[in-house]
Amino acid sequence: MAATAESVVVPTDSVKDNYVSRMQDFFNKSAKQSVSDFEQDRASVRRNQVFEQIKTISRHAGSFLKKGFDTAAVRTELKEIIRWHQLSKDGVFNNQGSAHSSRNLTTTFNILNTLTTEVSTYKKRVDNYQDQLINYRLQIDSLTMDKSLFVVSEDSVQLSQYLGRLHVLSKEISPVSKQLTKNISIIQTLQNELNLELMALENDTEEIRYYQQQIAEKTFDKEFAPLWEESVYNRPIQEILHLSVIKAKLALTYYLKGNWARLLFLIAAVILVVYYLFSLKNSLKNQGQMQAESAMLLAQPLISGTVIALSIVQFLFVNPPFVFSTILIITQAILISVILRKHISNYWMTIWLCLVGLYILAVLDNMVLQASRSERWCMILIASSTFLLGLFSLINRSRHAELRERWILFPIGLMTVMELLSLGLNLAGSFNIAKVLLVTGLLNVVVTIIFLWVLRLVNEGLTYASSIYKKQERKLFYINYDRVGKRAPLFFYLILILGWFVLFGRNFYEFRLLSEPIHDFFYNTHKLGSYSFTVINIVVFVLIMACATILSKIVSFFASGPQPHHNERDGSQFHLGSWLLLIRITIIFTGFFLAFAAAGIPIQQITLIIGALGVGIGFGLQTLVNNLVSGLIIAFEKPVNVDDMIEVGGQSGRVKSIGFRSSVIMTTEGANLIIPNGDLLGSRVINWSQGTARKRLTSHIEVKYGTDLEKVKSLLLAITEKNEQILSIPTPIVQFASVSAQSVALDLFFWVKANKDTGQIKSDIMVTINNIFRQENIVLALPAQELIVNRQQPNDQID
Template sequence: MAKLYKRSYIFIGLLFLFLHGFLPLMAQDATDSTNTGNRAAPPVSIAQSVLDSLAGDTLRPKWIDDLQRFGEIEEVKSQREYKEGRISIRQNELLSLLKKTIGEAKLYLRDGIDTVGVARELEKSMAYFAIVKDGVFENKGSNQTQRNLSVSASILAELYKTMAHRQQTLNKYANDLIGFKDKLDSLNSDPVLYRFSSDSATTVHYVGRLLLTAREIVPADSSLKQAITRVQDLQLKLDPMVFTLRSALEDIERYRKDLSEKTFSREFNNIWGPVGYSRPFREILQFSWAKEKLAFSFYIRDYAGRFMLFFALLALCYLFIRALRRSILREGLHEGTSEAQLVTKYPLHSAILVVSGIFQFIFPSPPFVIACLFWLAPAISLCFIFSNYVTPYWMRFWITLILFFVLACVVNLVLQASRTERYIMLALAFAGAIYTAFVLMSKRKNELREKYILYFIGFVTVMEIASVLFNAFGRHNLAKTFLISGFAGVVIAILFLWTVRLLNQLLRLANVVYRHTDQKFQLLNFQKVGTEVPRFFYVLLVLGWFILVGRNFYSFRMLSDPLNSFLSRERTLGQYDFTINSLLIFTLILVCATLLSRIVSYFATETPTQGDAKKGRLAWGSWILLIRIFIICLGLFLAFAATGIPIDRITIILGALGVGVGLGLQSLVNNLVSGLIIAFEKPVNVGDIIEINGKSATMKSIGFRSSIVVSVDGACIIIPNGELLSQHLVNWSMNKNIKRVELDVGVAYGTNLEKVKTILTDILSDDDRIMPVPVPLVVARSFGDNSINFKMIFWVHNIREHLMVTSDIISKTDRAFTSSGIVIPFPQRDIHVRDMPTTPPAKPEA
């Protein structure tokens, strides 16, 4: 608007100058015409003269030059103002970008990597690597040991994984910092920032903004420089560390491969020969303890979630066995069946044995110290289970075997060979071989509960004899492998045998206790479980035993590594990349979610006994559907997340399925949505007494698509959820299960009616099953054909008792009326005979 006003003033000025020069010219022309005869010049000649003067044909007036100069000045001024406007716009953009970049850089520096923590972690890794080097790259002795190489490799793999991850994170952090620094330098070096306006007021205002921005840039730029310097210093230390760890891992793998190729070759002198390398046994124990502790802590940290799952399963199993024991004691099923119910005698120890035996396989390649704990804890628990069950001889055998196993584990934790260790191994293997051979030759084998254990005792004898021979002739690695495999093999075998036995007992007892449970929701058919262990369990037992014992041999990796490579190899199908491992994980998660959902329904739909608090048990029954839906949805989400399937592809599939749902699955969707409405609004709960189609029934379960009710005659009726909501449903339990009862009775004419009312009122008041409020009512209703009719109106506390209450009231009323001389009349009719025959009928002719 200001520019418009300015241009208007310029136009008025030009018009004034034009008139100022044009009017005198016209006056001069008029004077010339008067002097020449007073003839007026034609308008055309006047206009022509003006044009000629403008064209320069005549003498150029001064106002023309002024007008031209003014135009040139205004042109230059307008162009300068336009350029300054564009520069001002660009300057505002640059200042905004600078402030935005400074803010992002400050936030990134604040939330970025803790370089001090990374430096501290790097120092720890260096210290750990110094521990790993002992016995492998330093103080190697005359030969390596497989145990030392195995533990060192696990520690180095963890260190390398951690440091490589830190390296990638640090490189990304450094690139981001350099990107912020480069962006600030690029914006700050733009020459437009340093162009100032010709207007002094505008220049002063812009210089102020520029100074404020510069005050923010300087500390941010300094912080970025310092952060970049720290990160680059860390990179100079971290990159060689990662390279060193990777090289050390490759060297250890080469050492292990060389040892495996020379399995039966001599590694040391004979045990009676000279000592080739001597190192104090105490030092060997110290660095072995340090390495085992590192391997233990790293594995616990990496698989903390699986350990939490393991202990959660242990707690659930313990609670289930304890609940099973209480049910057995409550129902009196424990008499005379102590051997068959051994699993419930010690719930905690049984849970440890069952869960450790089955779920230890969820831990991939655990360190030996963790594997020892998985075997030692159930072995101690089995001692409690064996008490007062096995004979004292075999109880002593089991305790002795545990002691041998513990000693073998301690020896196996020693990571470097020495003459002292070899003597200990020799004595332990020799003692184990002699003891197990003596047990095999004893006459107590008939007392053994499980005959298969004899085969594993023979296995120990053979393995320990082989360990003695290999140790004596300098095959140290092979001797130690045979030593621990023998004792661990028999302990694992006995643990597995009793795990299967206790699991079978657990399932069989569950069939006895939960025999009334709805078969639809049972996870297993307990009635098929017999007194003997199924052979299928033994197949799994042998397979698991081979896996656990085979981990002690390096050659086991020759079989497991190709299998792992096959399962983890990436494959492509169309535009989707997958591995067999991911498919197995996807299936496993879905199966576990489904099983967990069915387990929840299985225990939630248990029919309570009379001694249970039914309301407390059934109060949460209506939430089972929501819990099952949540478990299934969570399982689907985790399954897709674990396999890396993009969510957008799932939405495409769901969109395609939506068309089919809209066309042909309206009824199914209606029932599913109705199930959700029932679960949220709760018009009916599990355990409620309802009336449907004029028949009473009890709500048993609410499913995804349909619900199950049990009628009074015992039939299970499956009702789609949509129909359950669409019809007029009577819910007696919604009003606390109370019911109004009406009972009619008639007395003969002439009876004292007040006496009748008093008798009936007393009968109703004396029954505790009848509610005092509302007050029971007795009224004379009508005059009947044969009696005066009374009506008794009362409320019962529980609808399930209304039939029994009605029956008792009728019996009491009959007795009271009889003793009081009150007659309950029966219908009477008078028969009038109009005609009677007087003569007998004629006899027919012969």
């Protein structure tokens, strides 16, 4: 049995095994083919996208290339800058003589700074253009390196079609690609030229700065031989003058080119001030105040307005070249001379003209950039003349009484001392400090006198404006001159004092030594932990917010007033009213966003601040926000306006102001009632100034029973017709209210303007009624009671 069991063989299905293996091979191949097909399909879709993107970028790049970049113009400007650069080095690096002139170093330094700015501007434009070119190039290259482009089909037909598409695409983008490569090469060459010139300018600027520091450290040392000794180096005066004229022209041209916007603002300011003065003069004539013709300010409005605008707006020009600031000051001095000729004595007019003449000579001498014996003798002549003129003005005390401001003698005394020092230092050979003292001494007197008379002109203008413009007008931006006053505000004096200090101090190199560390402190990057910042950004942020707040308050202060404004056409009242609140809110929000933008704070930070405010509102600022939002609603819907007569919460009065959080109402008793805007908006308010601007009054009268009622009615109506404060339309009405045993009650209804004193009108009406009734023997009813007394005798008793 065992042997039989071992000999049993299990049969196998060979056909089935072959079938399974073939099926497994089939499925494996199918899976691989499916994966391959999927990859091919996905690559095909991606290839189509890449092809379209390449075409799109190529079209954009082609359009950008068609706009082009004028490299020829940049190279022409660069050649001109290089030529001016080499020319400006004359007298500093070439033909410098025995010593450097401080004036020449300063002028050359300003020119090189201007040229550096020009080259930096061109370099920035070239860099931006190159960045755009490289960006297009990188986008095309990155797309051509896409993996999907390297996935090819095993099908020869599909492969052939794909290669055909690649060939067509290559032809389409090839011109753009070649042009990009060519332009990048050209721009890189131009970039190298700009970088080389920029580096040369910066090196020369640093070297001039070193020379200036050396001169500052040896301020009172002898740079040149004394005048009684023979000069070591003498350059022909013609060459010096030619060089000086060229450098002055160059400095002025480039400065005006870089500050054309400020120059346009200066012209606009002059036009605005002149227009205002002509308007003021015409208003005086229309009111019959002919003394305006003899006024200093309005005798020549064109000249006066130009002087005022130039004196204030000139401080917007930062670090101007000497020739530019000199032109402005001489222009002001000449215009002031025209104004003063009829308003000061001949003696002081002569002194002033002599000072202006000497100042012009001094600034012309200061424009000579290299020292020479001829110039030094001219300096001695000018300094001596100025010293004698100043000394004569101080000694001649009999003429001091003619001065309205005696303190003007202090600048004259300072000038006299400075000119004496200049004279001695020049003789000894300390040329640079002598030249600075010569010009600065005269400058301080001329600028002081100009600013003094500008203040007089401004104060005179405010005086006339306060007397003429009793109400706010649209053409004057609704300025309330009752609040402005008749004198310039304190900050105007501070601006002129600070301006005098700047004009006086920037003639000294030490002034720049003091200002540069301050500049570095404000503009250099500082770190606080991981946060980087500059002080100037913080200052700008604070200043813009402060200016926005102050401007908002100024608008509210100068534009608000108790009187309404009348429309010239229809006589209707026009109120600034709650528009002031909208203007103030606009100023605050504009200042807020400008402050963030100027400080370089990203917009995400504003979002964080708004989110923080949202949390604060949720916790404890609901009331404040409610009042702020209510103020906005009042400003837009205008249920009440400034100067409106209203009644709220049992209190009546005139709306004095509408603020961010609360409104102020002046009650009839004279007190200020401060109401939060939320309470004002949520209360039932009676507004007597809106709608028809009329108010109905009622007078209750009781006459004795038996009086002729028709006569009383006609008398009452006649009284209302004669009273000019009572409106004729709607017509007054007399109604009989009630009848009693002793009297007949009448109600007199009449209308008055809502802004009138209704209590006084009612009082006047009652007085008139009483007088008329007395004349007509009409008796007013009096309260009466009938008392019946029953008297009985003691003996009259009934049994």
